[in-house]
Amino acid sequence: MTAVLGVDAGGTSTRAVLVDTDGRCLGYGRAGAGNPISAGMEHAASEILSAVTAAIRIAGLAATDVGPGILAMAGSGVNPDAGWIRSALVGAGLSGDVELRSDLLATFFSGTFEPDGYALVAGTGAAGIRVRNGVVDLAADGLGWLIGDVGSGYWIGARVVRDAVAALDGRAAPTALTGLLLDALGIEVGGKHADGRPAALLAVTDAVYRLRPVELSRFAPLAFAAHGDDAATRILAEAADALARLFGAVAMPGLVAPLVLGGSILAQDSVVATAVMTAADASGLVSQIRQVDDGVVGAAVLALRSAGVPVDAAVFERITGSLAGLR
Amino acid sequence: MTAVLGVDAGGTSTRAVLVDTDGRCLGYGRAGAGNPISAGMEHAASEILSAVTAAIRIAGLAATDVGPGILAMAGSGVNPDAGWIRSALVGAGLSGDVELRSDLLATFFSGTFEPDGYALVAGTGAAGIRVRNGVVDLAADGLGWLIGDVGSGYWIGARVVRDAVAALDGRAAPTALTGLLLDALGIEVGGKHADGRPAALLAVTDAVYRLRPVELSRFAPLAFAAHGDDAATRILAEAADALARLFGAVAMPGLVAPLVLGGSILAQDSVVATAVMTAADASGLVSQIRQVDDGVVGAAVLALRSAGVPVDAAVFERITGSLAGLR
Structure with a gap:
């Protein structure tokens, strides 16, 4: 295994990243709507595969170099069965070893490596x-x-x-x-x-x-x-x-801990984001606030953790820094 | 012509009344959902026909005794073509001489005969x-x-x-x-x-x-x-x-004139109806307020007017009084 796979599949677009066990992003790919609930399973699987194969191509890897992966998407809690995407990945020569996680959890881990x-x-x-x-x-x-x-x-x-x-x-x-x-x-x-x-x-x-x-x-x-x-x-x-x-x-x-803000209404500074940050600050329960564009960093963090690789501050910085160079 | 036809076709139920030129209700019938937009044209036509034939049976009339009619329904302004219901009525032996009117106008004329x-x-x-x-x-x-x-x-x-x-x-x-x-x-x-x-x-x-x-x-x-x-x-x-x-x-x-209230939220006394009546009263633009259960009286008023029969206080009282005896 050369790299683990992190996929953030949204209702509008899908992002895939390949990251090695040091946290270095080797390849990054993007495609269209990848949520099977809103886009349909067949379409979603095809878009996710498109993002994944683009990331593999950029990384200069073979499909067989890719280890286990995490697919972050809305609705994963209600429909935890990943069979539909596993078979699509296997069809493209990957192991198909992929698990679903909450898109909200991927957003969280796109802003912090802390567990709480x-x-x-x-x-x-x-x-x-x-x-x-x-x-x-x-x-x-x-x-x-x-x-x-x-x-x-x-x-x-x-x-x-x-x-x-x-x-x-x-x-x-x-x-x-x-x-x-x-x-x-x-x-x-x-x-x-x-x-x-x-x-x-x-x-x-x-x-x-x-x-x-x-x-x-x-x-x-x-x-x-x-x-x-x-x-x-x-x-x-x-x-x-x-x-x-x-x-x-x-x-x-x-629980004084990081707050991560995502989505178009909160990811950029606006009167809404500012007011929410002020209210959260005033609660005394927030140690830091981060705004993130999507959940792909968090999908990589979850993929590393799932593969038994601890993600500390240094690994997290390496993921975000090296991904920024690929986007 | 023995009587004109008034139909109030709603999303839940449909009411039909036959009224003579003195305002006496001769027959009344009820059926299910008669709005073609929500129920579909075929189903709506069948329910309306069912209410009309029930009214004819109660009146002891023949289909050929029924003169022109008014069908009051939501959406009549957007789709004023009455072809779908005319052909259904003709199929049952009626003249099919029916015009569409606003259900809101039928509600208004269920509470008053005044023109404003x-x-x-x-x-x-x-x-x-x-x-x-x-x-x-x-x-x-x-x-x-x-x-x-x-x-x-x-x-x-x-x-x-x-x-x-x-x-x-x-x-x-x-x-x-x-x-x-x-x-x-x-x-x-x-x-x-x-x-x-x-x-x-x-x-x-x-x-x-x-x-x-x-x-x-x-x-x-x-x-x-x-x-x-x-x-x-x-x-x-x-x-x-x-x-x-x-x-x-x-x-x-x-324009100081009657206000007619209809629909489940306003037809019965409630905190909402009371507050709306108080606000309307305070405007100084309301001469009287009436709450009505549906638009079938108004459909009869509109049918009489459309047939050239003036509806004054006496005729209006005769419609409401004689209809109450049939319901």
């Missing part, structure tokens, strides 16, 4: 975990767009659309979100439809119901773009409050 | 209209569960579920809604699942995602049942605020 701490992820969905002894001790939210994912991209985007149409509909004060939404959908203002309402309202409604509900997350950036707008400010403040409560749900008195 | 005023309906969905000269002058909301229907049964029910699971998930203070929801779903408390969370949380999530989103409206009654609970009180107060804003969107300065 917290992770919050707010992308399309939103979830938090407490990690103890390297495994998920407690999870919160991640209950999906219909009844949970509070503070997520979906949650923010759905509110953007609701507030934008309420203003168009005369049920709320005007907001900059309306113009931003019409622009985003390529809908022009003007004209009346049969019920005395603006034609644009009917056009927005038609356009939005053609999307899958989770796709409303694409309108979340409009809330960040509408600087100073009352409705947008309120939406983002409520999202930050919800994510601070999410941290509160996984935080444990006495 | 307002109607608010909050059932599974929520919408409001301003009526002038007997037609819809302006509509508001009715934009569906994903982006509108604020204050509706869906809107309340979805919040009941969200608050109930947030409490189970440690993201919110305990609420009586959790126990009420578990009871409603037949889920027992107890046991932990893999992520350190209660098994009941996973069971609720599974059960709720098996429903169509609008079916979350079935949990709205739990908010009314949880007397004094903080979360339930807040949900109902927000629903009442939203419905008061909906009235504000259709209310017109200078």
Whole structure:
């Protein structure tokens, strides 16, 4: 075995890395949507394989040089059977020795090598975990767009659309979100439809119901773009409050440990990320806060640990440093 | 022609009435879901026909005695073509002379014969209209569960579920809604699942995602049942605020006129209905408020008007009085 395999398979894109037992990243590959629940097993397996073979090619290795691997993905707790991806990997000449892990755990270990701490992820969905002894001790939210994912991209985007149409509909004060939404959908203002309402309202409604509900997350950036707008400010403040409560749900008195933030809403600095970091700091339960772009470093950490390789500060630094050179 | 036909076709049930030109109801029939958008054209046509033939049988009339009719249903503005129901009626020996009208307008005319005023309906969905000269002058909301229907049964029910699971998930203070929801779903408390969370949380999530989103409206009654609970009180107060804003969107300065309330959330007295009535009263734009169970009286009013029969106070009283005897 020359290297272990870490894969971070998401709903939009998939990342694979090959890392040797010193923590040096030898190859890195990227592909499309790799979550079997949202993309379908066949498509997901094909994208994951594409990322893995790209990483092998970059590393200049043979498929037989690749040791055991970890596939981090959402839903791994509910469907822990890895048979669908094992057979795809075996078909490509790999050992197929791969185990599934939580994408949240991979996010956590993308920010720290410590065995205990917290992770919050707010992308399309939103979830938090407490990690103890390297495994998920407690999870919160991640209950999906219909009844949970509070503070997520979906949650923010759905509110953007609701507030934008309420203003168009005369049920709320005007907001900059309306113009931003019409622009985003390529809908022009003007004209009346049969019920005395603006034609644009009917056009927005038609356009939005053609999307899958989770796709409303694409309108979340409009809330960040509408600087100073009352409705947008309120939406983002409520999202930050919800994510601070999410941290509160996984935080444990006495466990002062790292907090890792991931997902499009928290990975970059924004009013939401800043407010969540301030609230987490104020709890006194956070030793450091890291923002990470994805879970691929953590997938590598989990793959090394699973292969019996301890990951300390030096190994962790080597993973992140050498991966940065490959991306 | 012995009688005109009024049909109120809803997403759950359909009502048909035959009324003579003096406003006397001669026959009344009921059947299942008659909205072609939610139930499908074939099923809707069959249910409507079933209600109509029952009304004809009760009246002791022949199909050929039935004059022109009005079919009131949601979505009639978007799909005004009545071909699908005309051919079904012709197949049963009727003239097939039927026109579609807004279900909201039928609700309005179920509460008043005056040509101007307002109607608010909050059932599974929520919408409001301003009526002038007997037609819809302006509509508001009715934009569906994903982006509108604020204050509706869906809107309340979805919040009941969200608050109930947030409490189970440690993201919110305990609420009586959790126990009420578990009871409603037949889920027992107890046991932990893999992520350190209660098994009941996973069971609720599974059960709720098996429903169509609008079916979350079935949990709205739990908010009314949880007397004094903080979360339930807040949900109902927000629903009442939203419905008061909906009235504000259709209310017109200078137009002091009747307000008709319909739909399960507003047709009976409740904290929500009372708050909406108080807000509407305070506007000074409401001459009287009526709560109505459905739109079948209004469908009869619209059918008479469409046949050239003026509907005054005496005719309106005769319709409601004689229909009450048939139901």
